[in-house]
Amino acid sequence: MKNDPEVLIAALTIPVIGFEHLSLEQRVNRDIILACAAHDDEDFYRLLPANLQNDETLCLEMLKAGYYYPKSILDTMPSLLNSREAILGIAKIRLEDSSSDPVPDIISRCRFRDDREVMLAACEDRPELVRYATERLQSDRDFIIAVLNRSKQWDAIWHTTEEFQSENIDVVLKALELCDPCYVNLPGLVEHFAQGIWEHQSIVLTFLNMGAPVLFKLGSHSSLLDNAELVRIAVHTSPSELQYASRRLKGDRDFILSLVKSVGRSLVHAECHLRNDDDILLAAVADTPGALVDCFGSDSNEDFESVVCFASRVRSKLEQHETYMRVFLSGISVSRPHHPPSVRCHLPLLDRGIETSVAFKKLIACFAGIPITKELHLLRKASLNLRKLGY
Numbered sequence: 001m002k003n004d005p006e007v008l009i010a011a012l013t014i015p016v017i018g019f020e021h022l023s024l025e026q027r028v029n030r031d032i033i034l035a036c037a038a039h040d041d042e043d044f045y046r047l048l049p050a051n052l053q054n055d056e057t058l059c060l061e062m063l064k065a066g067y068y069y070p071k072s073i074l075d076t077m078p079s080l081l082n083s084r085e086a087i088l089g090i091a092k093i094r095l096e097d098s099s100s101d102p103v104p105d106i107i108s109r110c111r112f113r114d115d116r117e118v119m120l121a122a123c124e125d126r127p128e129l130v131r132y133a134t135e136r137l138q139s140d141r142d143f144i145i146a147v148l149n150r151s152k153q154w155d156a157i158w159h160t161t162e163e164f165q166s167e168n169i170d171v172v173l174k175a176l177e178l179c180d181p182c183y184v185n186l187p188g189l190v191e192h193f194a195q196g197i198w199e200h201q202s203i204v205l206t207f208l209n210m211g212a213p214v215l216f217k218l219g220s221h222s223s224l225l226d227n228a229e230l231v232r233i234a235v236h237t238s239p240s241e242l243q244y245a246s247r248r249l250k251g252d253r254d255f256i257l258s259l260v261k262s263v264g265r266s267l268v269h270a271e272c273h274l275r276n277d278d279d280i281l282l283a284a285v286a287d288t289p290g291a292l293v294d295c296f297g298s299d300s301n302e303d304f305e306s307v308v309c310f311a312s313r314v315r316s317k318l319e320q321h322e323t324y325m326r327v328f329l330s331g332i333s334v335s336r337p338h339h340p341p342s343v344r345c346h347l348p349l350l351d352r353g354i355e356t357s358v359a360f361k362k363l364i365a366c367f368a369g370i371p372i373t374k375e376l377h378l379l380r381k382a383s384l385n386l387r388k389l390g391y
Helices: 005-013 030-039 056-064 070-076 078-082 084-091 103-109 116-123 127-132 141-151 155-159 162-167 169-177 186-192 195-199 201-209 228-237 239-244 253-260 264-269 278-287 290-295 301-328 354-368 373-388
Strands: none
Touching: 030 056, 056 070, 056 078, 056 084, 070 078, 070 084, 070 103, 078 084, 084 103, 084 116, 103 116, 103 127, 116 127, 116 141, 127 141, 127 155, 141 155, 141 169, 155 169, 162 169, 162 195, 169 201, 195 201, 201 228, 228 239, 228 253, 239 264, 253 264, 253 278, 264 278, 264 290, 278 290, 278 301, 278 373, 301 373
């Protein structure tokens, strides 16, 4: 059975033995050679007898079978570089170690770079080889979609023309869906794309959701820079994105106030009069002490005095709340006979039950300008951050 060609071919297809283990008689058997070419991952071409190494028909069949080391054959028989069948066989080679992959170099030198079938086969596991395709294929919408579908990788879109990208936004979006931002140089990716794609809100939102700041790519007159929700998403990606927003948004008090509550460091890019607005500055500093450093980080006396005055106003409001709670409304909301006088309510009108008493307290606090609830929470956070900065 050991000398039975059919048994050997079956064994080679598993594989359990390699070409180097065959006898000289078996090494000249064409069926066995082709079985090795299809399944053996060793470069056995140099082990063939000289007459077989120069047998163009056999070499062609080996390449069509997907021989892992086509360069060995092409070095001996460069004419096969002009054989479509040979190149198609080479294009279908699949190797786990891309560093030793011979396909890119061969594809770059062959004359079948305008052949859809050859290039699709080559790009199935190597979408970056689209760069070797002719300009006609690089601009072929169906070809690029086919490469994206087969490879399940985004790289093909990288090598298309700017005109193609601008005219095929849906294809660009499809490619970006396949892109894992954890393994991609996002700034490089952003810079690569055609300028024409940035007027499409769907493209901008896709990049922002990937974590890539892109508002700088939009023209200064782009209507998207006046889109409050889009700018909000962009600022959450990077606080510096606010600098590219429209002047209207940067001067919109309500918009900036809502923004700095969660992205305090964006305040530095708001209009100047808003950076000195106590409510906005309080919300920004409560979110992060860095907001104060960004807005008043210079060594000028004016900036120092501004921060000192702001810190003083924060402390003053907190002291107002403490005075209100400890002096004006000391005690419990509803008095009980068994409680000592020191913890009973001093205002009989407030002794109307828990809910009524709480409502009275809030009403008095609002009338007197005493910070409570959300404002009090912001003041306490801002005070803590100010202490971290030494104020």
